[in-house]
Amino acid sequence: MATYTKKQVTDLVHGELDWDSLHRMLSMPKDKERYGQFIEVLQEQVSWKDRIILPLGPHLFIVESAKDQALVTKCTCGHDFGDYRQNWKLNALIHVRDSEEKMSEVYPKLMAPHTEWQVYREYLCPTCGTLHDVEAPTPWYPVIHDFQPDLKTFFDWMEMPAPARA
Numbered sequence: 001m002a003t004y005t006k007k008q009v010t011d012l013v014h015g016e017l018d019w020d021s022l023h024r025m026l027s028m029p030k031d032k033e034r035y036g037q038f039i040e041v042l043q044e045q046v047s048w049k050d051r052i053i054l055p056l057g058p059h060l061f062i063v064e065s066a067k068d069q070a071l072v073t074k075c076t077c078g079h080d081f082g083d084y085r086q087n088w089k090l091n092a093l094i095h096v097r098d099s100e101e102k103m104s105e106v107y108p109k110l111m112a113p114h115t116e117w118q119v120y121r122e123y124l125c126p127t128c129g130t131l132h133d134v135e136a137p138t139p140w141y142p143v144i145h146d147f148q149p150d151l152k153t154f155f156d157w158m159e160m161p162a163p164a165r166a
Ligand SMILES: [Zn+2]
Pocket: 075, 076, 077, 078, 079, 125, 126, 127, 128, 129, 130
């Protein structure tokens, strides 16, 4: 099992890891230290003190609040999207591309989906405007809850103590 330096994990997070190392990292069994290294690199990128538990995207994290140990979804800018078990998208700004005009902002003419069949929903942070996710559903489809981790099992699996309120 390969182990990696903090520099390599930092390069991975920043999208700058060389291809050979990235390929080895993806295809080999994961080392136990990886989670700690990864979280350490992510934690250094944010200005707040809440402990990052799990990333949901490049700028979106499940964190343990330094104030009361609540587990919430948080943006890099500090915006709190609420309890991690609830769908954070319901507390985001939502921009829906549901017309030819709105689709033409991201597609060449005649290359976009017909918006009676497919729309784009863009989920943005209400504080900083970061685009956290895009869905491409049929217009009537409910807002998709992508991921609700079982944190207790995850930390059991890693043989680490789970957050107090997991
Ligand atoms: Zn934000």
